[in-house]
Amino acid sequence: MNLRHTRSLRCGDVARPVELKEGDGWTTYDLTPPQLATLAAHPRLLALHPESATRWRLKAKDRVGSVRLGSGEGTVQLTITPKVPVDRLLHLVAYAPDRVEFDPRPVTAEPRPDLLPALAHAFVSAAGHALGQGVLHDYRETYDTLPVVRGRIRHADQLRRRPGVPVPLEVVYDDHTPDIPENRLLLAATRRLLRVPGLDPVLRAALQRLTARLDGVRVLPAGARPPEWTPGRRNARYAHALVLAELVLRGGSYELGDGRHLAVDGMLVVMWRLFEAYLARAVGEALRHRVGGRPEPQDRSHFLDTAGQHPLKPDLVHYLPSPHDAVQRPAAVVDAKFKTRPQRDDLYQMTAYCVRLGLSEGHLVYASGSPGSVDVLVGSERLRIWRHIVDLSRPWRDLAADVEALAQAIDSARTTRSG
Known part of the structure; x- marks a missing residue:
């Protein structure tokens, strides 16, 4: 038995931290009944053993990460710190992003901009493979004002905006364009990685080549949500790169730890x-x-x-x-x-x-x-x-x-x- 820490968790609506370490011994916490009920409802994450009515010994199982559990007075932020440093963890995740369980409920975390290089190499490789057969295009309905007919004339708009004037014309047509959600996601992740200080020059040059390949793709506005995409045969060769791009944009630059600076999606990994x-x-x-x-x-x-x-x-x-x-x-x-x-x-x-x-x-x-x-x-x-x-x-x-x-x-x- 290894009782290395004793922490007190007060009751309240704000999530209270429970911090454990992968492969570590037992840690003692004072738990309120709602907090105990929250943790007991997740036996896959940790083991509990009573010392008294309010004091419990906790030990992590085989998952690492940080996740928000429960609600109201029972809300707990459980953080299980991996034995390996976080940059190594994210390097592994970059090769197997499908092994990560994301939870949309926000947890607090500490910003760590130095971690993103661990994902950059894998992202560049995956994006290069995705674009190796050419940039994916799709048809998009486009509304425009042109001096000649293209597609169909929008008669109602033409009469309302330019009654009796033959040109320019209000038209709608299907444009075969690279400006689609998949490419916007790749471009956003590439631009995010280019802002990381201290990147290897060779890696930075590879990222810049990716931005050049994605010419004609719109840049996401600051603060905009990453575009949604649906896996299918059309974008199958993009799939790995898109998952890595989402990982870069949704939290590749945070520490799984104490978190008083930033809110991110919860993340759990079976090591x-x-x-x-x-x-x-x-x-x-x-x-x-x-x-x-x-x-x-x-x-x-x-x-x-x-x-x-x-x-x-x-x-x-x-x-x-x-x-x-x-x-x-x-x-x-x-x-x-x-x-x-x-x-x-x-x-x-x-x-x-x-x-x-x-x-x-x-x-x-x-x-x-x-x-x-x-x-x-x-x-x-x-x-x-x-x-x-x-x-x-x-x-x-x-x-x-x-x-x-x-x-x-x-x-x-x-x-x-x-x-």
């Missing part, structure tokens, strides 16, 4: 899920750039049994063309573990992946610890299971280099074993 998604996508992209092929994060197309009742759930399967035919086959399997030490079950799981996928090596990636390998006998064959480390305590700028090194190690292991 182990975020780590898995980050590793799968970042390593998959690094392998694709290095050796080609097709990365499949969270691949669910393989089963342990012949009846297809027990799906395998590796975080990443990377496919390469077979040397004998054009069919792409599994070439590497990677599984991320947000743990401090390896466990035997991890070896069992990776052995099953390798056997089912027909691979002679597998790769486990941990957030801390020491690298190594284990040889496993399967019949007369020998599997090698590698243990890699991507240390989240390192500066976020170094994480990209670590991922590149991991992709190189995976490819080297594959070519060495196949050779």
Whole structure:
């Protein structure tokens, strides 16, 4: 038991802070009955244990972030601080924004303009991919006054504004334009990032090229809400960049902490899920750039049994063309573990992946610890299971280099074993 803090929460209509740390011990709070009821209604977020009628011990579970809970006298702002620094957390979020739960109820937070560079690299990459096939256009109904007919004449407006005058004409037409919500959102995020001080010059130049690509798109007025967009086939290639753009505009520059300066949307993240998604996508992209092929994060197309009742759930399967035919086959399997030490079950799981996928090596990636390998006998064959480390305590700028090194190690292991 580790009772490190004792705080008193007074009753009132204003949200009272409850501050916990990921992976920390118990923290004691004096809670009013309404505040206790609010926290007890969210067992996924924290555990509670009574000391007395009004004193309770609290401990965070596997989510980090800040969220406003309850109402009236029971309103609480729960903040669970991650073990990793916030800039590293946001670097992970940039690769897996779909793993973030946003809550529209405002929480208070501390402005941190130095955090946005953690998102800028991923945003530039995603936006470049989105615009690689050209800037998305759509038709928009436009009302205009022209000296010639274009589209349809607005007869009522023409008679009201210019009775008996033949020109200019009041017309309405469909304009094929880049000035659509998706492009406005990308432009707004790009301009927001360009205002961040201390950006790497190469990154700043890439952002300026994005603004040039979005010529003809209107700039959002100051204070305007980001435009809404609806995912679909038309804008599918924009989807990742748009989610990152929303993250930049809705709160990429705030600390998850004490918050007396600024109101932002609440945000909660399950760290182990975020780590898995980050590793799968970042390593998959690094392998694709290095050796080609097709990365499949969270691949669910393989089963342990012949009846297809027990799906395998590796975080990443990377496919390469077979040397004998054009069919792409599994070439590497990677599984991320947000743990401090390896466990035997991890070896069992990776052995099953390798056997089912027909691979002679597998790769486990941990957030801390020491690298190594284990040889496993399967019949007369020998599997090698590698243990890699991507240390989240390192500066976020170094994480990209670590991922590149991991992709190189995976490819080297594959070519060495196949050779």
